[in-house]
Amino acid sequence: MANVSSDKPNIRQVASIAGVSHMTVSRVLNDHPNIKPDTRRRVLEAIEELDYRPNLVARALATQRSRRLGVIVESPVAFGPNSILRAVEFAARAADYSVTPIALNEGDQLSPQDAVESLITQGVDALCVIAPRSSSVAALRRISISVPILVVKADADPTFLTVSIDQHAGTTLVVDHLVALGHRDILHISGPLDWLDARARERAFHSRAKSWGIRERPIVVGDWTADFAYDFAMGLSRLPDYTAVFVANDDMAIGFIHGLHDKGFEVPRDLSVVGFDDVPLARHFLPPLTTVRQDFTSLGSAVVEMLRAAIEEREIPTLTRIPTEFVPRASSARPREMR
Known part of the structure; x- marks a missing residue:
C-alpha cells in the first residue's frame, strides 16, 4: 500500500x-x-x-441531493413513535444520511401540510411519516409532494411507500397464547382508533377471536396512557366475567395492572393481562408483563433502504412487514375457573 x-x-x-x-x-x-x-x-x-x-x-x-431525510412523527414522546424515530436516525447515519424530524402533537397548530412544506423547503431528498393517524394520511393525500414519501403503516397504499411492524401477526400471537391457556372470554383495550396501528391491532384481535369462537365483547377504546387504563380498572365494581385482557400497548397494560392491584384483584390469579411493545420496564414490573416485542431496529433499516432505493431510482425492496416476537411472562396464566 x-x-x-x-x-x-x-x-x-x-x-x-x-x-x-x-x-x-x-x-x-x-x-x-x-x-x-x-x-x-x-x-x-x-x-x-x-x-x-x-x-x-x-x-x-x-448529485443534486442533500442526503437528508425528512421525518414527520406523531406523538414523539410515546414509546413506539420515539423508538421508530431513533431507529430511522441510526440507520440513516449508517448510510451517510442525516435526518430532520418534525413533531406533530395533538392540539398543535402545525398541520401535516405545514410539516411537509417546511421539510421540502429544507431540501430533503425524501419524507417518512411515523405513527400516523388516519386523518394525517388523508391530509397527505391532498398535498402535492415532489419527493418520495414513505408512511409507516400496516396496510399497503397506492399513494405512498409503506413498511411496518406486522401488527396482525403480533396480535394473532397474543390471542393464540391466551386461547392455548384456556381463555374464551377476552377483553381488548385498544388505542385511539384514529391511529392506524391501534386500528390494525383491533381488527386483528376481532378476526382472530372470531376464528376461535371467542365471545364477541365490545372493546374499550383507550388513549395509550397508563392513567386511562388505571382509571378503567379502578371503575370495576367487581371481578368481571372476562378472564383475560389484551391491552394495545404496555403503558396501558401496566396502568391496568396497577388499578387491579389497588382494587384488590391479582394478576394473573384473577385476570391475565397481555400488552404490546415490550417497553424496557415490562420485564421488571410485578408481575413481569407478557407482551409482543417490536423490532424497531429492523423497521428503521427498512425505512431508510426503501427511501434510498426510491431516491436513487433503484428497485424498491419488497419486504414491507417486519416480524414480531411474542414474549410470555408471568402476567398471563390459565383462567381462574380452570385452577
Whole structure:
C-alpha cells in the first residue's frame, strides 16, 4: 500500500491506492449497483486506510441531493413513535444520511401540510411519516409532494411507500397464547382508533377471536396512557366475567395492572393481562408483563433502504412487514375457573 499523506485525504488519493478512477470511488460512495465486488472491496479498504471522509457538500452539489431525510412523527414522546424515530436516525447515519424530524402533537397548530412544506423547503431528498393517524394520511393525500414519501403503516397504499411492524401477526400471537391457556372470554383495550396501528391491532384481535369462537365483547377504546387504563380498572365494581385482557400497548397494560392491584384483584390469579411493545420496564414490573416485542431496529433499516432505493431510482425492496416476537411472562396464566 502507498504511504498515507499527512494532508487531509481526498478522493483522488483513495482512487490511487485502490487502483481505480476517482469516478469509480464516487460510484462506490453512492452505492452504485454496477460495481464489481472486488473493486468495491479495494475502494473500501483504501477509504479505511486513509480514514477518508467524503465532502458531503461537494457530493450534494454533484448529485443534486442533500442526503437528508425528512421525518414527520406523531406523538414523539410515546414509546413506539420515539423508538421508530431513533431507529430511522441510526440507520440513516449508517448510510451517510442525516435526518430532520418534525413533531406533530395533538392540539398543535402545525398541520401535516405545514410539516411537509417546511421539510421540502429544507431540501430533503425524501419524507417518512411515523405513527400516523388516519386523518394525517388523508391530509397527505391532498398535498402535492415532489419527493418520495414513505408512511409507516400496516396496510399497503397506492399513494405512498409503506413498511411496518406486522401488527396482525403480533396480535394473532397474543390471542393464540391466551386461547392455548384456556381463555374464551377476552377483553381488548385498544388505542385511539384514529391511529392506524391501534386500528390494525383491533381488527386483528376481532378476526382472530372470531376464528376461535371467542365471545364477541365490545372493546374499550383507550388513549395509550397508563392513567386511562388505571382509571378503567379502578371503575370495576367487581371481578368481571372476562378472564383475560389484551391491552394495545404496555403503558396501558401496566396502568391496568396497577388499578387491579389497588382494587384488590391479582394478576394473573384473577385476570391475565397481555400488552404490546415490550417497553424496557415490562420485564421488571410485578408481575413481569407478557407482551409482543417490536423490532424497531429492523423497521428503521427498512425505512431508510426503501427511501434510498426510491431516491436513487433503484428497485424498491419488497419486504414491507417486519416480524414480531411474542414474549410470555408471568402476567398471563390459565383462567381462574380452570385452577
